[in-house]
Amino acid sequence: MxxxxxxxxFALLLTGIYFLGQNILFTTQTSPYWWRDIxxxxxxxxxxxxxxxxxxxxxxxxxxGWGLVALGILLVFVSGGVVLRPTSLWTFFxxxxxxxxxxxxxxxxxxxx
Numbered sequence: 879m880x881x882x883x884x885x886x887x888f889a890l891l892l893t894g895i896y897f898l899g900q901n902i903l904f905t906t907q908t909s910p911y912w913w914r915d916i917x918x919x920x921x922x923x924x925x926x927x928x929x930x931x932x933x934x935x936x937x938x939x940x941x942x943g944w945g946l947v948a949l950g951i952l953l954v955f956v957s958g959g960v961v962l963r964p965t966s967l968w969t970f971f972x973x974x975x976x977x978x979x980x981x982x983x984x985x986x987x988x989x990x991x
Contacts, residue, residue: 880987883983883987883988884983884984884987886980886983887979887980887981887982887983887984888980888984889980890976890977890979890980890983891976891977891980891981891984892980893973893976893980894972894973894974894975894976894977894978894980895973895977896973897969897972897973897976898970898973898974898977900965900969901963901964901965901969902963903963920950920953921949921950921951921952921953921954921956921957922950923950924946924947924949924950924953925946925947925950925951926950927943927946928942928943928944928945928946928947928948928949928950929943929947930943931943931946932944932947
């Protein structure tokens, strides 16, 4: 029964990510300004390095890994490579509720509203 609840939680988590991700576009574009390409390349390197630090190294580099992931996300927005399309309130509510319920099912095994 516990495995089934974790599986349902994981499915809800993926559903929430899917609904939120439908309206976020990551683009690569040639920029007339030379400094925008630097931040786009640095964002890919920072996120990759952060994920590698989180997954393969011990607890000593955990804060460095999260810092690199945050820096990479910040650099994506600075480079202008993210396009946020308009979304309805219902879609956002559905995605956020699905994410929250999925995380609660995975961590605690129950949903408390």
